[in-house]
Structure formats: structure tokens, C-alpha cells
Amino acid sequence: MNRFKKFMIFGALSVTLLSGLAACGKSEAEEKKSSKNADGTYEETITIDVFDGLANYMGVQEGWFAKIVKDKFNMELNIIAPNVAGNGETLYQTRTAAGDLGDLIIVDKGQQYNELVQAGLLYDMTKYYPGMKNMARFDEAVQKMNEGTDALYGFPTSVSSIPATSPSEGLEPTFGAYLRWDLYGTQNYPKVDTLEDLLPVIKSMQDENPTNESGKKIYGFSLFSDWDGNMLNAGKQLTTYYGYDESGFVLAKADGSDYQSILDSDSEYIRALKFYFEAKQMGLVDPESTTQNYDTLYAKFQDGQVLFSWWPWLGQAAFNTQTNLNAGKGYMMVPIEDQKIFSYGAEVYGGKQFIGIGSNAEDPERLADFIDWLYSPEGVLANSSQTSGSSGPEGLTWEMKDGEPVLTDFGKKALLDGDANMPSEYGGGTYKDGVSALNINTVLPIDENPENGFSYSYTLWESYQRDNTNPVLEDWSSHMDGAVTTMEYLEKNNQLLVAPGASYVAPEDSAEISTLRNQVKSTIVEYSWKMIFSKDNSEFETLLNEMQKTADGLGYQTVLEFDMENAKAQNEQRVAVSK
Known part of the structure; x- marks a missing residue:
């Protein structure tokens, strides 16, 4: 969960641009009077531009999350998404050169944070910080992120109270070899000793299942290019099965025991390219891999056209609906005997992105209130995506019952089946279409909700684990030493390698x-x-x-x-x- 990414292509600003904009300093927004009424409400409706490096949606936020934000802050969110715009680097530089990246800004810590501070494009929130009561829980992370400045320009995301040496994931790791377990079972659950041994297994699965129910061809692997960066994204993913993660052109092992140049002939990256080459020779690779984007790929997973997924938050999220699971169909991790899967430790000082306010924002006080709300239990739950594991709004998707949180019938449809029609009081539409387009966790989903003592993530609730039985999970468990979750299996078999969450930010490129x-x-x-x-x-x-x-x-x-x-x-x- 680049984790989760991970998914931005931003270039460095020129020295000329930085020096030219640095003189801008404070904005006229600082001179604006408060728009807040005595009762804490806001009379005037405003629309703010949100420049969001992780967003996968472009345009005005709609649906139930938009209604919550409008009701609480009388504010609409216009999402500007470099991922969707096409050339994210150009969009970032163009808007920055114009002196206004956005009213609310969600981009990377480190180089981008430094660029925007130097250019005078971030608003100093020092005077509003004392009133941000929810943010006070994470003051140490806030101070750490802004150290070296005499102001407070940004707030870290994915903050957590969990120890840095503990996995940041919930029941599933970020990475793993996920196959259509039902079709793997028809091959009599063959043992997979090493990465390359997956190929004949997947070949047999494809040979016996050449098309899906609608007659479309099934492939073992379907790739996409949207997230390529320093290397082929699909190549990097396979290196994580052996404990590596990328650091520019370096593959670094989680425990610091090995560092590889990605272009060494015997590197894990070149091994991954050979793996896909062999898969292509066997007819396992989707020929549309070079031209399709992530959205197209996701739809293929939903339609059962792909056998292998690099991540649970792709294959399982797209295909493992309650309907499919109850029919005995779904993705589960198939263990590779020599694997040591890379796991991100909980970040002590937050993740790779930060949230800030643009120096030209019309109403910085309202934005500070909005940001603080995003770190409250209500805000954490409302600002949840279907892949984050967060539980959604209390009273809608879940409720407290007999002293513990449980999913409502609506919640089961929305979160487990994949979608549901929203009640009129939430603005109508569908749950899926109304989820927050911000695509950022302010607080780690597996962290504890201080209001009830339970995790924000419903997957960690005992009630969910008691009720979440289906033929796929039961069959998987019976072949996995009785483990009921993937993380339990990996930890029990010493197949997880945790990189402590140090919140490291690499120095910016010269x-x-x-x-x-x-x-x-x-x-x-x-x-x-x-x-x-x-x-x-x-x-x-x-x-x-x-x-x-x-x-x-x-x-x-x-x-x-x-x-x-x-x-x-x-x-x-x-x-x-x-x-």
C-alpha cells in the first residue's frame, strides 16, 4: 500500500522557478476574515481545488462522501488528479509555475514538500494548529515532518500508534502471489517451490479454463504500464516476494542484508523479466498488456479473465464478492516455499505523502477544520475506500452491538459484495460511486479507533472473522495448516520480512x-x-x-x-x- 505508490510522475522544479516564486511568501488568504459562524457552521458554499497525487478520479466529488463534506463544511471538492490527467509531471509544473497548485494539496513528502515550501506555495497553519484537536494525537509526527522550518506547512498521512516493527497490513500483506484458488484446486493444489514453479501451474489452469463465463479469453498474467517508473512496475512486484523493495534503481532487502542494482544480470528484477518472458512464450501473457491501463485491467479481474494477481487489493478486491465466494470462486494467496514477502512496518512518523493548504486558498481556516476532521474517528471512517479496509460511516455500514462493532446488512452489501444503493438521506447513488476520491489514509486503517477501542478496519473485528466463512476460505484454510488469514500463515511459517516503519524520506534529486x-x-x-x-x-x-x-x-x-x-x-x- 506504496505502497500502496507509488502512482505519481513528478519532476523537479527548476532553480529559476523556485527563486521566482519564493518571493510570493504569504498569501492574501491570510488577511481574510473567518467565514465560520459562532456555532461553527459556514454560510457560504465554496468549491476548493484539491491537487491530489494519489487520486484516480478527476472532477467534482460526488455521492455520499460529497454530501458529508457539504453538510459539515459547506464545501465541494474539485479533484485535480495527475494520474488521470495523463502527463502528471506537466500538470504539476504548469500549476506550480502559475503560483497556485491547489487549495488543498496531497503530494509527496521530501522533494515536493521542499519545493513547495521554497516556492511559497504552502500556507503556514501555525495559527490554526492549536484548535486542531484530532491532530494533537499525532503531534510528534507533525513536528517531525515540519522540522527544519519555522512554520507548519503540512500534515503526515498514514500516521499510527502501532510499533514500527509490526506489519502495517491487516489480514493480507501488501504483496503476494494470489491465484484463482478454485482453479488452482482443480490442479490438486500443486506445491510451488520457487517463483518459476508458478508457470507450469498457471499454464495448466489456463489450458483447462481457456475462457470465462462470457466467452472471453483467460490469461495467466495481464500487465499494465500506468505505474511504470524507475523500472517496469510489474517486474518490481515480483521482487517483493523475496523481501525486496525499490529505492530508485536499487532493490533493498527489508532487513538490510542485501542491495542490488536492478540492471545486474542476476538481479531479482532481471529474474522477474525472464519470468514474464517465459510466461509470454507459454501463451500466458495478455497481448493487451502494453496498451491497457489499470482501470481496464481491474475490469478484467472483475470479469474473471486473469488468473494471477500481484496484490490482494487487486484480485480479491475486484473478484472476491460474496456471490463469487459463496459459489466457491475467489483469489487466495498460493505460498511459494522459498518466499519472504516484504511487509511495510507501521510508520512512526507517517507515510510518503502529506496534506497541506495552498498559499492562495480562499478560506484556510475552513480547510484546517476539514483536515483536522479527516484525522477524527468520524473522518477516518468516512474517508475510506473499498480497498483500504476502513469500515465506512457508523450507523450505515456498521454499528455497535453487544459491545462490539458489526457490519450492518447494508455494510455487507457495500463492502463485501462490492456495492449497494445508498439511502436517500446520504444523497442516493451507489456506495462505490460515492467513496472518497482523495484516495489517502490519514490514519492507518488497522489503527485503533479511540472512541471504541476497536480497529478502524472491519477485517480485524472478531465479528467479521466469525461471520466471514465461505467455501473458498474454508478450503484455503484446510490446505494452509489451519490458518484463517494470510498474515497468520506467513508469520507462523516465517515467510514475512518486515521493514521497520522509519518514515524515511530520500533527499531530493539534484x-x-x-x-x-x-x-x-x-x-x-x-x-x-x-x-x-x-x-x-x-x-x-x-x-x-x-x-x-x-x-x-x-x-x-x-x-x-x-x-x-x-x-x-x-x-x-x-x-x-x-x-
Whole structure:
């Protein structure tokens, strides 16, 4: 849960741009009088621009979350999403050059935070902070994020009170080899010793199930390019099964025991490309992989057209509806015997993104109130997505019963079946269409709700685990030493490697490093796709050699040295926070 990502393509601002904008400093917004009435309400309706690097929706927020925000703050949210806009880097630079990125800003800590502070594009919230009572619970993380400045420009996200050495995930890890368990079962649950042993298993599954119920062809693997960055995203995902995560052009093991250049011929990344190449030779790779986006891919998972998922929050979220599960169909993790799955430890000082207010915001006080609400129990639950595990609004999707939280009938339809029609008092429409488009967790979903002592995530409730029985889970458990959750199985079998949550932020790229990185990573991604779709082993090896030589000629080693230093510095912080 880049975790969850993870999913932005932003470039560095030029020195000229930064120096030109830095003089802007404070905004006229500081001189505006409070728009809040004595009773805490707001008379005037405003529409705010939300520049959100994680959003997958562009336009005005609609549905039940929009109604909650309108009722509480008399405010509408216009989401500006670089993920959807196409060229996120251009959108970011264009709006920043104009001196107004947005009224509410959700982007990366580190380089982007520093750029916006230097350019005078973030509002100093110091005078409003004493009134932000919900944020006070996470004051240490707030102060840590803003240290080095004489102001308060942003609030960290995914904050938590959980120890840094504990997994940040709930019942499922962020990464894992998830297969259609029902079709895997028809192969008599073959043992998978190592990554490559998945291929003949998936080939047999595809051969026996060539089409889905609507007659569309089924593929073992379906890839997409939206999230490619320093490397092919689909390639990076397989490295996590052996405890690695990316740090620029470096693969760093969670425990600090190994660091790899992604372009080394024996790296886990090149191994992943060979894996997909072999899969393509076997007819397992969807030919539309090079052109489709994530939304198209998600729809294919919903339609049962893909056998393998890198993450539970793709295959399970799309396909494991109650209807399918009760029919004995669904995705579950198939263990690879030699796996050590990478797990993100709970972040002591928050995740990779922050929330800030734009320096030209019309009503910064109202926005500060809104941000503070997002960190309240009510706000955490309302600002939930279907993949976050958060439980949604109390009284709608869940309620307290006999001293414990339980899903309502509506909640079961909305959260487990995938969607439900909203009651009129919530504005109508469907639950799915009305979820928060912010796509950011302010508080880690598995954290404890201080109002009732239970997790925000319904998947961790005893009531859910008692009731969440279905033929797929029962069959999976019977073949997994009686484990009832994936995390339980992984921890019991020592197949999880937790990277302590140090909230490390890498130093920003210099102008030279940024230029070199951009030209090198485009070469790596281009060649990686070509290698997967090579006609034979000879062409694969030729392309690999060309990629390595071309990347070196473009400055790969210079960027690699920089990334290697950062990867090792990150591990030093992980060691420190573990103590």
C-alpha cells in the first residue's frame, strides 16, 4: 500500500522557478476574515481545488462522501488528479509555475514538500494548529515532518500508534502471489517451490479454463504500464516476494542484508523479466498488456479473465464478492516455499505523502477544520475506500452491538459484495460511486479507533472473522495448516520480512541526477517491455545487453551510486527506529 505508490510522475522544479516564486511568501488568504459562524457552521458554499497525487478520479466529488463534506463544511471538492490527467509531471509544473497548485494539496513528502515550501506555495497553519484537536494525537509526527522550518506547512498521512516493527497490513500483506484458488484446486493444489514453479501451474489452469463465463479469453498474467517508473512496475512486484523493495534503481532487502542494482544480470528484477518472458512464450501473457491501463485491467479481474494477481487489493478486491465466494470462486494467496514477502512496518512518523493548504486558498481556516476532521474517528471512517479496509460511516455500514462493532446488512452489501444503493438521506447513488476520491489514509486503517477501542478496519473485528466463512476460505484454510488469514500463515511459517516503519524520506534529486534518471528510466522501461515480448532467448539476451550498455551510457551508474547511498541511509533509520 506504496505502497500502496507509488502512482505519481513528478519532476523537479527548476532553480529559476523556485527563486521566482519564493518571493510570493504569504498569501492574501491570510488577511481574510473567518467565514465560520459562532456555532461553527459556514454560510457560504465554496468549491476548493484539491491537487491530489494519489487520486484516480478527476472532477467534482460526488455521492455520499460529497454530501458529508457539504453538510459539515459547506464545501465541494474539485479533484485535480495527475494520474488521470495523463502527463502528471506537466500538470504539476504548469500549476506550480502559475503560483497556485491547489487549495488543498496531497503530494509527496521530501522533494515536493521542499519545493513547495521554497516556492511559497504552502500556507503556514501555525495559527490554526492549536484548535486542531484530532491532530494533537499525532503531534510528534507533525513536528517531525515540519522540522527544519519555522512554520507548519503540512500534515503526515498514514500516521499510527502501532510499533514500527509490526506489519502495517491487516489480514493480507501488501504483496503476494494470489491465484484463482478454485482453479488452482482443480490442479490438486500443486506445491510451488520457487517463483518459476508458478508457470507450469498457471499454464495448466489456463489450458483447462481457456475462457470465462462470457466467452472471453483467460490469461495467466495481464500487465499494465500506468505505474511504470524507475523500472517496469510489474517486474518490481515480483521482487517483493523475496523481501525486496525499490529505492530508485536499487532493490533493498527489508532487513538490510542485501542491495542490488536492478540492471545486474542476476538481479531479482532481471529474474522477474525472464519470468514474464517465459510466461509470454507459454501463451500466458495478455497481448493487451502494453496498451491497457489499470482501470481496464481491474475490469478484467472483475470479469474473471486473469488468473494471477500481484496484490490482494487487486484480485480479491475486484473478484472476491460474496456471490463469487459463496459459489466457491475467489483469489487466495498460493505460498511459494522459498518466499519472504516484504511487509511495510507501521510508520512512526507517517507515510510518503502529506496534506497541506495552498498559499492562495480562499478560506484556510475552513480547510484546517476539514483536515483536522479527516484525522477524527468520524473522518477516518468516512474517508475510506473499498480497498483500504476502513469500515465506512457508523450507523450505515456498521454499528455497535453487544459491545462490539458489526457490519450492518447494508455494510455487507457495500463492502463485501462490492456495492449497494445508498439511502436517500446520504444523497442516493451507489456506495462505490460515492467513496472518497482523495484516495489517502490519514490514519492507518488497522489503527485503533479511540472512541471504541476497536480497529478502524472491519477485517480485524472478531465479528467479521466469525461471520466471514465461505467455501473458498474454508478450503484455503484446510490446505494452509489451519490458518484463517494470510498474515497468520506467513508469520507462523516465517515467510514475512518486515521493514521497520522509519518514515524515511530520500533527499531530493539534484538537477543532474534528475536529468540522468529521467532519461535512464525511460530506457529501462522501454527495453523491459521489449524483453518480455522477445521472440526467443537469444533476442532477450541481446536486448538485456543493449539495455545495460545504453543505460550506462546515459549515466545509470551515477544515479545508482546516489540511490545506493539513500537505500543504506534508509536502513540506518530502520535500525534506529527499531530500537
